[in-house]
Amino acid sequence: MLAVGTKGTTKLSLQPTLTKLAESCEEKYADTASFLTKLDHVRERVRSAAPMLGTPGGAAECKDLMFEYAKLAATAAHRFRGISLEKAKIKFEWRDSIHPEQSAALSDFNFERVCVLMNAAACLAYLGVHEDRGTVDGIKSACSSFQLAAGTVDAVREEIKAAAWMTQLTTDLSSDYIEMLHSLLLAQAQKCFYEKAERDGIKDKLLAMLAAECAALYRDVHQRVSHGVLRGSITPSFQGVIGANAALFDAVQNFHMAAVHKEAREYGKQVARLKHATATCARAVSACQQAGISGPVLAVFTSAQVRCANECQQAEKDNNLIYTEKVPPVETLPPIDRKLMVKPLRPAELALPEMPTPLPPTQAQHVVGTNVPPGPTHILEVVMYKPQPNTKIGITLTSHSSEPPAVTAVASDGVGQAMLKLGDVILSINGTAAAGHEQTTRLLREAVGEIKINVQRKGEKPAPAPSPSQPSPPPHPAPAPTSPQPATPNPPPPPSFEEVQKMEAETLAKLTAMGFDDEQAKAALRTTQGDPVAAIALLTEG
Numbered sequence: 001m002l003a004v005g006t007k008g009t010t011k012l013s014l015q016p017t018l019t020k021l022a023e024s025c026e027e028k029y030a031d032t033a034s035f036l037t038k039l040d041h042v043r044e045r046v047r048s049a050a051p052m053l054g055t056p057g058g059a060a061e062c063k064d065l066m067f068e069y070a071k072l073a074a075t076a077a078h079r080f081r082g083i084s085l086e087k088a089k090i091k092f093e094w095r096d097s098i099h100p101e102q103s104a105a106l107s108d109f110n111f112e113r114v115c116v117l118m119n120a121a122a123c124l125a126y127l128g129v130h131e132d133r134g135t136v137d138g139i140k141s142a143c144s145s146f147q148l149a150a151g152t153v154d155a156v157r158e159e160i161k162a163a164a165w166m167t168q169l170t171t172d173l174s175s176d177y178i179e180m181l182h183s184l185l186l187a188q189a190q191k192c193f194y195e196k197a198e199r200d201g202i203k204d205k206l207l208a209m210l211a212a213e214c215a216a217l218y219r220d221v222h223q224r225v226s227h228g229v230l231r232g233s234i235t236p237s238f239q240g241v242i243g244a245n246a247a248l249f250d251a252v253q254n255f256h257m258a259a260v261h262k263e264a265r266e267y268g269k270q271v272a273r274l275k276h277a278t279a280t281c282a283r284a285v286s287a288c289q290q291a292g293i294s295g296p297v298l299a300v301f302t303s304a305q306v307r308c309a310n311e312c313q314q315a316e317k318d319n320n321l322i323y324t325e326k327v328p329p330v331e332t333l334p335p336i337d338r339k340l341m342v343k344p345l346r347p348a349e350l351a352l353p354e355m356p357t358p359l360p361p362t363q364a365q366h367v368v369g370t371n372v373p374p375g376p377t378h379i380l381e382v383v384m385y386k387p388q389p390n391t392k393i394g395i396t397l398t399s400h401s402s403e404p405p406a407v408t409a410v411a412s413d414g415v416g417q418a419m420l421k422l423g424d425v426i427l428s429i430n431g432t433a434a435a436g437h438e439q440t441t442r443l444l445r446e447a448v449g450e451i452k453i454n455v456q457r458k459g460e461k462p463a464p465a466p467s468p469s470q471p472s473p474p475p476h477p478a479p480a481p482t483s484p485q486p487a488t489p490n491p492p493p494p495p496s497f498e499e500v501q502k503m504e505a506e507t508l509a510k511l512t513a514m515g516f517d518d519e520q521a522k523a524a525l526r527t528t529q530g531d532p533v534a535a536i537a538l539l540t541e542g
Helices: 015-022 032-047 050-054 058-079 109-129 136-163 175-199 204-225 236-263 267-290 296-323 437-446 497-513 518-527 532-541
Strands: 092-095 103-106 377-386 395-398 406-410 425-429 449-458
Touching: 015 032, 032 058, 050 058, 058 109, 092 109, 109 136, 109 175, 136 175, 175 204, 175 236, 204 236, 236 267, 236 296, 267 296, 377 518, 395 437, 406 425, 425 437, 449 518, 497 518, 497 532, 518 532
Parallel strands: none
Antiparallel strands: 092 103, 377 449, 395 406, 425 449
16 A cells, blocks of 8 residues: 655745735734634644654644644635735745655645645545554545545645646646546555455455456556656656556456356366466566565565466366366456446545634724724824924833734823823824834834824724704794893804914914924924914923
8 A cells, every 4th residue: 555745835924914914905804813823823733744644643633734724724715815915925835745855836825725635635545554454444444544535636636627827836736646646545445445355255256346446546547657747756666566556456356257267167267367367466576576665565466476376277287187178368358347336535624614704894803913902993093293202102002923002001291192092003103004012112202293193993983073054943933022031142253264373373483482393383283273272282291
């Protein structure tokens, strides 16, 4: 039985880049931060999973890990389908399992999923190879593992076909390799079925049909590894085992069919089949020896050769002495019917997970981070004025890693207290994205004058104040009062445009006389919405 190698990948951290890019997506998800943390964690485990195959229980754990990450990759493709990974310079690089020095890299989560599914198939094949086929449960498990691996390879073939990538992929993702691997896995599953049937004492005619299917599958595999892109890519020992099995099962089908001829008293045909089986077993042994195969693997083929040779010698002796039937050329005998007993089984783990539902637009989180308040939020721009580099802003920021920081404290004596609120998440400062506590603090310290800050604030966006409407006239005129009423004083009229300009000019003159330049004074007035007293207090106390 043969296993195949797993694909390796390079180290890659997705969370920093995708956290920022998620802000530009129209669809927002509440758990993006935790999802990206898990995605990076599981991917790193996948990257370092190869040594697990050689540990007790490691192959099963590795298989589960590969399927888990395949689901995460499918979910990530759904979540970030509005993002161009290529523009973000995110590429998933995977090495060839046949030639590890070769690799392919694509900016596509579906490519990531295909590669990890190939590893899942390799893990299943490894489980099948290392099952104890000497027991009933062991041979059943091995047969099932090979069929599940073939079903996984089928899924890979479908996804590659649907993607239609124009980039040259590695050899182990070529159509030739995938078809070869598919046939090999089914051949090994069929071999398990034959071994169990022989152990159960099934009649020779059915055993011959099972072996005939094994021979056909192994011949198909041998044909594929000897031609096309796989020629010269597959190791001699791998090719040798495949060629030897193709020859062995050609011999085995004729060996069992010879027993059928004997039972039907067709002694000449029996001898013809056994002669062919003996010669074919010799070719299987030769194929192993030429590939440098020895030990228990070679012993399987040599013992089959000895068994066929002994049966052939006895049959020839009986025919020559007793039956004296003519021995026909084996090519003139009818071909043996084939019986396929296995098929690709689709693992339950291949089912795509339920895709997450984005938040409604009114609840969309514009920033993905652990400091974002739950519930609805909205984005707004606040303008803060900082007259001097050392002017106290008076806010405390908290952030995890490089995510936008949140305001966790506001001092009453800083210029930030009028504009910022507890829980505000700072997204950008003067057009520069806020990424982490240290970088945001530096931007605020270096900024002087008018500072434009984009923040994400908890709560619905306030609706604009309704415009005042004229009250409807009463349906009937009100009766005249019976006694004189005191007149209600009218509120003072608002200042005229000329009066407002005059007050601003006077305030600007006062601020200029106090040593502040014209730009600082105007910015202070804008910050305080034209309140001259507040503007003077802002600059003098700052």
